[in-house]
Amino acid sequence: MSAQIHAFLCLQDNIGVLIHDPNTGACAAIDAPEEEAILAALAEKGWTLTDILVTHRHSDHVQGIDGLKRRTGCRVVAPAKAREAVPSADVWVGEGDGVLVGTLEARVLETPGHCADHVSYWFEQDRALFAGDTLFTLGCGRMFEGTYADFWKSLQRLAALPDNTQVYCGHDYTLSNARFALAADPDNAALKARVRQAEQAKAEGRFLVPSTIEQEKATNPFLRAGELSVAKTVHKEGAAPVEVFQSLREWKNTF
Template identity: 85%
Template sequence: MSAQIHAFLCLQDNIGVLIHDPKTGACAAIDAPEEGPILSALAEKGWMLTDILVTHRHRDHVQAVDALKSRTGCRVVAPAKAREAVPGADLWVREGDGVLVGTLQARVLETPGHCADHVSYWFDEDSALFAGDTLFTLGCGRMFEGTYAGFWHTLQRLAALPDDTRVYCGHDYTLSNARFALAADPDNGALKARAREAEQAKAEGRFLVPTTIGQEKATNPFLRAGEPALAKTVHKEGASPEEVFQSLREWKNRF
């Protein structure tokens, strides 16, 4: 692994992330929630912004794009389906496209569910996935567009990535996600330990980003909708994983 990755808070609970290529000095911000914290993080690390990789069109992920581009001259990469929301992008990407940050190579995965234009950036050689608001530590995004079956397919696709893949998400919702996960999957020992870890991290001013695909498969109820214990919790014994996922996500909306 050659990438250097730095995660930090923006706005109230957005996660800002920088990925830096030490070979070339190239550095990308994943989304642009807030200009000030991103500039501070760049100064702290001594990195120069060359790229912004946009995951989706929602304002709390793109509102600082224009200011950062004007200040740094960076290239902006955005989903082709979000063209109207990020009109100043320099490169529009779709499923299967490759994106270089210096010598670091990402593959674009279309990951609809939270919204229709959402993409994730998978740096395979660096075992890093930038999942935006699709997959969170112990949770997943609220569904605004599409179908629950489509969102479940997206999450299953991410779950099929190698277990050691580090997952950088777009928000720190870990404690609220943990409370819901424990309500949905109360007998999960790995989840109980992860929830304690989240509490400790919060007390120490940290957050559990990144997580890993392996950790999420063991503890995230939205990736475990095919497990009988989750189906039983939502009174959907014998139902399809898609139906269980829908019940879980609708319950979380009200939780």
């Protein structure tokens, strides 16, 4: 049986995710934004927490770790570069490492840009990517550390995954991302349709997570920095895609 995945809201706009192995009963939380919300989701599904997979060190992704570890005895897997910020982790990981959740296997991809220690977890067999704050539905994270070239490289790595990869991100910023995307790529018909889906989902109390790599490549302006239509919007016709990406990200910071 394949992985079972459940996404739910934590805090104000964080997205909590559980990935469950029905073969062994193992279950991992991707990050730990809010202890009580994760415990409620576990109770709702009837799953037992065995692992926490940390994407990066920011407090809204790690603040529930200690409480969950005390209450469940779960193993905590965290980026080696976030060692000081997540001292209670049991396993430190970096580029190319494998992580097992029961029989489900993830590969660790270092995806710096939002912050230097950021990693994503790629469950290839289950076509599931847990991208944290690197890639959002219709957007990407704010850059706090490193260079735009680093961030662009991280996004290109994720965009190169199979089109049917399901993308689970760390926040529900979809409608604000959608407004920016329409400004950056106003003639994109696929984007307009995606925005309508996002608005309907919001009205029904849902959110557009997971997305897919195929959908993001078609509608996310930060993955479309190589498209002439997007480059024109930021007056960067003929520039390298990384320069277009930088202009887009800096514009989004003020949007």
